[in-house]
Structures are given as C-alpha cells and as structure tokens.
Amino acid sequence: MTSATLRHSVWILRGNPLTAVAAAGVTLFILIAIFGPWIVPYDPIVSNVSEALQPPSAAHLAGTDQLGRDVFSRLIIAARLDLAIAVSAVGISFVIGAVVGAFCGYAGGKLDRGVGRFVDVMMAFPLFVLAMAMVAALGNRIENIVIATAIINLPFYIRFARAEVNVRRNVGWVEAARACGESHFSVVLRFLLPNILPAMAVQISLNLGWAILNAAGLSFIGLGVKPPTPEWGIMVAEGARFISTGRWWLVAFPGLALMMAVLCFNLLGDGMRDILDPRMRT
Amino acid sequence: MSETLLEIDDLHVSFSTRRGLVEAVRGVTLTVEAGEMLGLVGESGSGKSVTGFATTRLLDAAGRVTGGKILFRGQDVTKLRGDDLRQLQGAAMSMIFQNPRAALNPIRAIGLQIADAILTHKRISKDAARAEALELLRAVQIRDPEARMNAYPHELSGGMCQRVMIAIAISCNPALLIADEPTTGLDVTTQKVVMDLLADIAAARGMATILITHDLGLAARYCRRIAVMERGRIVEEASPRTLFSTPQHAYTKRLVAASPTATSRIEDLVTDEEREGYAAVVNMARQEPAHGTPPLLEVRKLAKRFDQGAAAVADFSMTMSGGESVGLVGESGSGKSTTSRMICRLIDPSEGDIVFDGRSIGHVASRDFHRSPLRKDIQMVFQDPNESLNPRFTAFDCIAHPLMRLDGMRAGDALRRRVEECAERVGLPLDLLPRFPHQLSGGQKARVGIARAIACRPRLLVLDEPTAALDVSVQAVVLQLLDRLRRENDIALLFVSHDLNVVRMLCDRTIVLRNGGIVEQGESRALFENPKTDYTRKLVEAIPHIETGPALAAAL
Numbered sequence: 001m002t003s004a005t006l007r008h009s010v011w012i013l014r015g016n017p018l019t020a021v022a023a024a025g026v027t028l029f030i031l032i033a034i035f036g037p038w039i040v041p042y043d044p045i046v047s048n049v050s051e052a053l054q055p056p057s058a059a060h061l062a063g064t065d066q067l068g069r070d071v072f073s074r075l076i077i078a079a080r081l082d083l084a085i086a087v088s089a090v091g092i093s094f095v096i097g098a099v100v101g102a103f104c105g106y107a108g109g110k111l112d113r114g115v116g117r118f119v120d121v122m123m124a125f126p127l128f129v130l131a132m133a134m135v136a137a138l139g140n141r142i143e144n145i146v147i148a149t150a151i152i153n154l155p156f157y158i159r160f161a162r163a164e165v166n167v168r169r170n171v172g173w174v175e176a177a178r179a180c181g182e183s184h185f186s187v188v189l190r191f192l193l194p195n196i197l198p199a200m201a202v203q204i205s206l207n208l209g210w211a212i213l214n215a216a217g218l219s220f221i222g223l224g225v226k227p228p229t230p231e232w233g234i235m236v237a238e239g240a241r242f243i244s245t246g247r248w249w250l251v252a253f254p255g256l257a258l259m260m261a262v263l264c265f266n267l268l269g270d271g272m273r274d275i276l277d278p279r280m281r282t
Numbered sequence: 283m284s285e286t287l288l289e290i291d292d293l294h295v296s297f298s299t300r301r302g303l304v305e306a307v308r309g310v311t312l313t314v315e316a317g318e319m320l321g322l323v324g325e326s327g328s329g330k331s332v333t334g335f336a337t338t339r340l341l342d343a344a345g346r347v348t349g350g351k352i353l354f355r356g357q358d359v360t361k362l363r364g365d366d367l368r369q370l371q372g373a374a375m376s377m378i379f380q381n382p383r384a385a386l387n388p389i390r391a392i393g394l395q396i397a398d399a400i401l402t403h404k405r406i407s408k409d410a411a412r413a414e415a416l417e418l419l420r421a422v423q424i425r426d427p428e429a430r431m432n433a434y435p436h437e438l439s440g441g442m443c444q445r446v447m448i449a450i451a452i453s454c455n456p457a458l459l460i461a462d463e464p465t466t467g468l469d470v471t472t473q474k475v476v477m478d479l480l481a482d483i484a485a486a487r488g489m490a491t492i493l494i495t496h497d498l499g500l501a502a503r504y505c506r507r508i509a510v511m512e513r514g515r516i517v518e519e520a521s522p523r524t525l526f527s528t529p530q531h532a533y534t535k536r537l538v539a540a541s542p543t544a545t546s547r548i549e550d551l552v553t554d555e556e557r558e559g560y561a562a563v564v565n566m567a568r569q570e571p572a573h574g575t576p577p578l579l580e581v582r583k584l585a586k587r588f589d590q591g592a593a594a595v596a597d598f599s600m601t602m603s604g605g606e607s608v609g610l611v612g613e614s615g616s617g618k619s620t621t622s623r624m625i626c627r628l629i630d631p632s633e634g635d636i637v638f639d640g641r642s643i644g645h646v647a648s649r650d651f652h653r654s655p656l657r658k659d660i661q662m663v664f665q666d667p668n669e670s671l672n673p674r675f676t677a678f679d680c681i682a683h684p685l686m687r688l689d690g691m692r693a694g695d696a697l698r699r700r701v702e703e704c705a706e707r708v709g710l711p712l713d714l715l716p717r718f719p720h721q722l723s724g725g726q727k728a729r730v731g732i733a734r735a736i737a738c739r740p741r742l743l744v745l746d747e748p749t750a751a752l753d754v755s756v757q758a759v760v761l762q763l764l765d766r767l768r769r770e771n772d773i774a775l776l777f778v779s780h781d782l783n784v785v786r787m788l789c790d791r792t793i794v795l796r797n798g799g800i801v802e803q804g805e806s807r808a809l810f811e812n813p814k815t816d817y818t819r820k821l822v823e824a825i826p827h828i829e830t831g832p833a834l835a836a837a838l
Contacts, residue, residue, distance in 0.1 A: 171669050172664035172665060172666055172669040172670030172671075173664075173669065173670050173671055173672040173673075175623075175628055175662070175664060175670075176662070176664055176670050176671075176672075176731070176734065177672070177683070178628055178652060179626060179628065179657075179660075179661055179662045179684075179735075180683045180684040180687050180688065180734070181652045181653075181657050181658070181684065181687035181688045182652060182687065183649070183652050183653075184649055191672060194674050195672070195673060195674055
C-alpha cells in the first residue's frame with residue numbers, strides 16, 4: 001500500500017465513520033480469530049457440570065452452558081473456525097467465479113451462453129438446500145462445508161464478473177492494450193480483472209457475511225461442524241433447547257456474535273468500494 | 283427595437299463538491315430579445331450549460347444560484363415556486379438537450395410523449411393532444427408522421443430523435459428555447475438539417491433561442507449575436523462578423539484562431555504569438571519516396587461482414603506510402619471504424635488482404651497478431667481520450683506499456699528515459715507522468731494516448747477521431763502535434779474522422795466512405811474544392827464554415 005493510497009483511505013474513513021467502525025469491527029474479529037486460544041479465560045471444551053447453566057456474571061461474562069463450559073470462551077474460539085470457513089469458501093468462489101465470468105464476458109458467444117445457462121440452472125435451486133445436499137452427500141466434514149459454500153456462491157461471482165467485463169470489452173483502453181501487444185488472454189487477466197476488482201470487493205465483503213451465516217446455518221441443522229467443537233451455529237442450535245426455560249444467554253450471545261460479524265463485513269463492503277476505486281481519488 | 287425577453291444580471295452559480303464550493307458561473311450578464319437567436323459559445327467547463335440550466339431552473343441538487351437575477355419578462359426566475367415555476371418550465375421556456383436519445387423515454391411511443399408534454403400545460407382532450415402532436419411531427423418535418431406517432435425512440439435515428447425533442451420543446455409555443463449542444467454527436471449533414479429546421483421554426487413562431495455550443499462556426503452560421511464564455515464569465519459579445527474579424531479578448535482570439543475554416547492551414551490554428559517555431563517544421567518538406575519504392579501499406583479488396591448482417595465494409599482498396607497522410611471520412615455507419623480496426627489488425631477481415639511493407643498480414647489472425655514483429659509498426663490512437671487509458675495505469679505506465687511489451691524493455695532508468703522522451707515529444711509536462719487518467723484533462727489524456735502510440739516508433743499510425751472529444755483549442759494543438767510528428771519522424775498517418783475541415787488540413791489524400799464502400803478519393807485539396815460526387819458535395823457543404831472575408835485577412 002503506497003502512502004497515497006493510505007492517505008486516501010484515511011480520508012475516506014474520516015468522511016464515512018460507519019466504514020471506520022466496520023473496519024475496526026472486522027479487524028477485531030480477525031484478531032480474535034488469530035489470538036483466541038491465548039486470551040480465553042476458560043477451556044472451551046472441558047465440561048464442568050457443577051457450574052452448568054449459570055447466567056452471565058463477572059466470572060462468566062456470557063454465562064455457562066448445560067455442561068458448565070464458559071460461553072464467552074467458546075464464542076472467542078469459534079471465531080477462528082467461522083471466519084476460516086467463510087474466507088476460504090469466498091476465496092475459492094471469487095477466484096474461480098471472477099476468472100470464469102471475466103472470460104465469458106469477454107469472449108461472448110457460445111461459451112458465454114453455455115456458462116450463463118448453467119449458472120441460471122444453479123440459481124434456480126434453493127441454494128441453502130443445495131448446500132445441505134452437498135454436505136450430506138460428500139460427508140459431514142469442514143472441507144465439505146467450505147466446498148458447498150463456495151459452490152453456492154459461485155453463480156453470483158460469475159454473473160457479476162461477466163457483467164462488469166462485458167461493459168468494458170470494447171472500451172478504448174482494451175483495444176489499446178491489444179495494440180500494445182497483449183493477447184486476449186492477458187487483456188482479461190491483467191487489464192480487465194484488476195479493473196473490476198473494486199466492484200468485486202464489495203461483493204466479496206457482502207458475501208463473507210453471507211458465508212458465515214451459511215456455515216452457521218449448516219451447523220445449526222446438524223450438518224458440518226460437530227459438537228463439542230465451538231461454532232456459533234452449533235451454539236445457537238444447542239442453546240435453543242434451553243430458551244423456553246429462560247436461559248437466554250445460550251442463544252443471544254452466539255447470535256449477537258454472528259450478527260455483528262455479518263454486519264461489519266457488509267458495512268465494510270460499501271466503504272471498500274470507495275477506497276478501491278481510483279476515480280474517487282482526487 | 284424589440285422587447286427584451288430575458289435579462290440575466292450578474293448571475294453567480296456555485297456547486298458544492300467534495301473539494302468545497304466551486305463557482306461555475308461568476309457574474310454573467312446577458313440579454314435576449316424576443317425572437318432573436320443568441321449564440322452562447324465556450325469550451326467545456328466554461329459554464330455555458332450551467333447558465334442555461336439556471337435559466338430554466340433545472341440545476342441539479344448540488345448547484346445553487348448564489349447571486350444575481352434572471353428576469354424573464356420582468357419576473358425573477360430564481361424566486362419562482364410551485365405553479366408559477368411549472369408554468370415557466372415548458373410553457374414559457376423549454377430546453378433541448380445534447381443527447382436526444384437519452385432525453386426521450388425509451389418505452390413510450392414518441393407520439394404519446396409529445397402529447398404528454400402538451401397535456402401537462404393545456405387542458406384539452408387526449409384526442410386533441412394527439413392531433414396536435416401529429417401537427418408538431420409535421421412541423422419538424424418527420425416523414426410519414428402518422429406511422430411515426432407509434433414509433434419508439436430506438437426505431438429512430440439520432441437526427442430524428444432530436445426532431446422529436448424539438449417537437450416536444452415547441453409543443454407549448456414557448457417564448458424562449460434553450461438548445462444545449464443540440465447537434466453535437468450528429469453527422470454533419472444531419473447537423474445542418476436539424477439546425478436549419480430549428481432556425482426556421484424559431485423564425486416562424488417568433489421564438490427566441492439561446493444556442494449553447496462549443497462550435498464557433500455553428501454559432502456564426504445561425505446567430506446574429508454571439509457571447510463567448512470563459513471560466514464562468516462572458517468575455518466578449520459581438521456579431522459573428524465583428525467577432526471573427528476583430529476579436530477583442532485574448533481568449534476569443536485564441537478560439538477564433540483555433541476554429542478551422544474553409545481555407546485555414548494547420549499552422550493558422552494558433553495566434554500569432556504562439557506560432558513561432560512551428561514555421562520551421564512546416565517548411566520541412568517531406569522526402570518523396572524514391573521512384574519505385576513499394577507502398578508501405580496496400581489494402582486489397584477488404585471486406586467485413588459481421589454475424590448474419592450485411593457487409594459493414596465491402597471491396598475496400600487503398601495504398602499508402604511511408605510518411606503520407608490519408609484521411610478516411612464518412613458519416614456514422616460508413617464503416618470507417620471497422621476499416622481502421624482491420625488495418626490495425628484488431629479485428630479480422632472477412633475477405634481481402636492487407637500488405638504492410640511487402641508482407642501480407644491480412645491472413646494473420648488478429649488474436650495472434652500481438653506476436654507479430656509488425657505489431658509495433660502499426661499503432662493506433664483511439665477516439666475518446668477519456669476512455670482510451672486504463673484507469674488503473676498512471677500516465678507513465680500507459681506510455682511504458684508498449685515499450686515493455688513490444689520493445690522488450692525492463693523497468694529501470696532506460697525505460698524512464700524513453701518514456702520521458704516520448705512525453706516530451708508530445709508536449710506532456712513530465713510532472714504529470716505519475717498521475718492517473720482521471721487526474722488529467724482531456725487534452726493531456728489525448729497526449730498520453732498519442733505518446734503511447736508513438737512510443738515504439740511505428741511506421742503507420744491509425745487515428746480514430748482523435749480530436750472528436752476535444753475542445754477546439756486543444757484540437758488545434760493536437761493537430762499540430764500530429765503534423766509535426768509526421769514530418770519529423772516520417773510516420774504515415776491514416777486519419778479517420780467525420781470532421782472534413784480537419785482532414786483537409788492534415789491529410790494529403792482523402793478517401794470518402796459511405797455504407798462500407800469508397801465513394802470518392804483523391805488529393806484532399808482537389809477533392810474538397812471540386813467534389814465529383816453528390817455525396818461528397820453534400821458533406822462539404824454541410825460544414826459550418828466561418829466567413830473569412832477580407833476583413834479577417836487584414837486582421838491577421
């Protein structure tokens with residue numbers, strides 16, 4: 001990051017405090033994901049039945065669950081898994097989707113129509129059900145959650161990249177790049193893709209939130225992450241059994257963590273568009 | 283003495299932007315008499331359109347009138363509210379915009395759109411409004427108006443759409459019509475027809491018109507009074523004759539000099555003070571190639587058909603020798619852009635061959651031509667400088683790109699020196715090199731585009747309307763630059779343009795294209811002075827020329 005970019009980012013953040021808050025939130029989540037194991041007050045796995053189902057207190061900030069495990073510690077440990085699933089899933093679908101979409105949008109013709117119909121077919125499925133079916137068929141493992149989440153995100157990236165490249169394929173600087181000796185292949189990879197990145201970044205950030213929700217959703221219905229591994233979705237699922245007896249903290253805190261993560265990524269997405277777009281720089 | 287219709291007194295308009303308040307109009311004073319046509323001329327950013335928008339109260343939310351008065355029939359427009367304002371807009375004054383297609387509703391038949399405009403201001407039945415709409419279509423001379431009533435904007439040509447816009451604008455018999463660049467983007471022949479129509483209608487109905495344009499020639503042809511704007515101020519106001527023969531203000535002088543006339547030469551496009559140094563270049567006679575030298579470029583029976591459609595180009599043949607400049611003129615759809623891209627080997631011809639320097643390149647697929655050693659010999663300057671530079675490349679990167687790709691240079695001091703040398707050759711200040719395209723002006727971007735194209739020292743430069751998006755004063759500089767490059771470096775220029783004045787000045791020979799075929803070709807001077815075909819004659823006559831009487835010659 002050059003100093004000009006940095007200055008520009010600071011300028012944007014100052015004019016848009018919400019983005020700054022979201023960026024701080026995302027940074028916090030990432031720090032928690034990295035340093036979680038060193039900062040938790042209790043072991044997130046070992047049960048301690050004598051302290052089961054205690055409401056939030058100074059000793060247990062978010063209370064304890066039915067096995068006496070500290071909910072706060074479990075929330076912190078869960079951040080790494082949830083973020084890792086979301087980031088790797090979105091990373092895979094972004095790389096594949098952007099490249100496939102960009103080539104389709106540039107080439108047009110049969111390839112474009114073929115891929116376009118395939119994407120339409122995929123989007124006609126209820127995507128969450130598709131993810132459920134994939135995890136169920138491939139096996140109840142974390143890799144498979146990542147793959148399923150990546151696949152159901154793919155259509156959005158393909159469509160998005162296709163549309164963004166399509167409007168630019170005949171623009172002067174693309175022809176100029178070819179006159180400067182670039183092949184079609186490198187025009188797409190080295191010229192068009194970098195130019196659609198700002199728009200894609202917004203999509204990525206919005207999608208990260210959605211991927212977190214998706215992974216948590218799969219765990220919630222019992223697919224994917226298995227207990228006792230701490231994960232926000234499972235924690236909500238397990239806590240739901242106790243909500244009728246007034247143990248609200250088992251559901252509320254993991255739910256809050258999920259909501260905050262999704263919100264921060266979504267808000268950051270909007271802010272990033274302004275920072276990455278060089279035309280906004282003056 | 284006719285009645286004063288509009289009186290603008292010391293008008294100030296500001297826009298709030300992220301860099302604070304920007305004054306777009308700073309003290310414009312102007313009067314328009316009933317029934318007259320006033321030309322408001324200036325280059326981009328001069329505030330001429332903003333003045334028009336302020337008068338019709340169509341400024342967008344960021345703009346605000348910060349001072350002065352706009353009196354329309356004695357009533358201050360800037361203070362009108364509600365019903366009074368609606369009465370004013372459309373009924374008393376109306377506006378025609380630059381892009382007629384964008385100004386029309388694409389999903390509503392044009393007849394209904396005209397009727398809508400009538401119904402907004404008059405309490406009459408729908409049938410009566412439709413009947414009036416039909417009359418208006420007749421008035422703007424649309425052929426077969428009954429059938430066209432039900433046409434949608436996309437079924438009409440640009441010129442037709444502008445006629446529909448005129449019909450809407452005059453539907454309520456306004457006293458004042460503001461035409462903001464009404465013919466920019468239209469072909470010259472269409473431009474003349476539309477402007478003639480507008481002038482006739484205005485005269486027949488006694489409408490006053492403000493013609494906002496960047497084209498001094500156009501304003502001179504239709505207006506009896508011209509106000510020249512520069513940076514938010516009116517610097518001079520006079521009759522066209524006075525303006526051209528004895529321009530007072532320095533800016534007007536520059537503008538008048540830069541506007542091409544029927545007889546001007548490239549070296550005339552700047553004022554006397556700026557002309558020094560150019561004479562030496564002009565006097566550099568081009569070395570005639572020795573007799574028997576094979577042509578640099580030979581195009582044989584080139585044709586292009588796109589999927590299913592009719593031929594975009596058919597049976598196109600031409601030759602060019604080294605250092606020669608050839609103009610390729612034609613209206614939109616004539617196939618000139620397709621031809622230039624085939625010669626540049628960016629698209630593949632369907633038939634025919636292109637021989638460059640004795641080697642056939644027409645059969646090398648365009649997708650593989652980037653590997654050809656001839657790639658760097660044929661370079662192109664693209665139409666809109668705003669769109670021809672990669673937004674993520676700095677000016678330096680843009681110029682360095684062909685050097686790295688085609689000359690195999692690596693990042694380092696040698697590359698930096700070559701880029702700086704190219705920038706100097708096109709007159710681009712070196713401190714602009716680290717900037718991104720959006721931080722450069724149109725003229726600077728055009729220079730970067732030319733520097734990029736000449737970086738690898740090509741032998742043929744294809745220019746696709748390189749000055750169409752530029753102001754005349756910038757155009758003058760760019761044309762001189764191209765002419766100088768040709769003379770100094772012996773680069774052959776294939777100049778694609780719809781602007782005949784420019785082609786006549788820059789090109790030794792001219793080829794006139796129409797519907798994908800060659801209509802006429804020959805020495806530029808002869809072709810323009812004595813066109814052989816009706817089509818060429820029509821094109822030549824449509825150019826809005828500035829009268830260059832003896833008075834002007836004396837002034838120079």
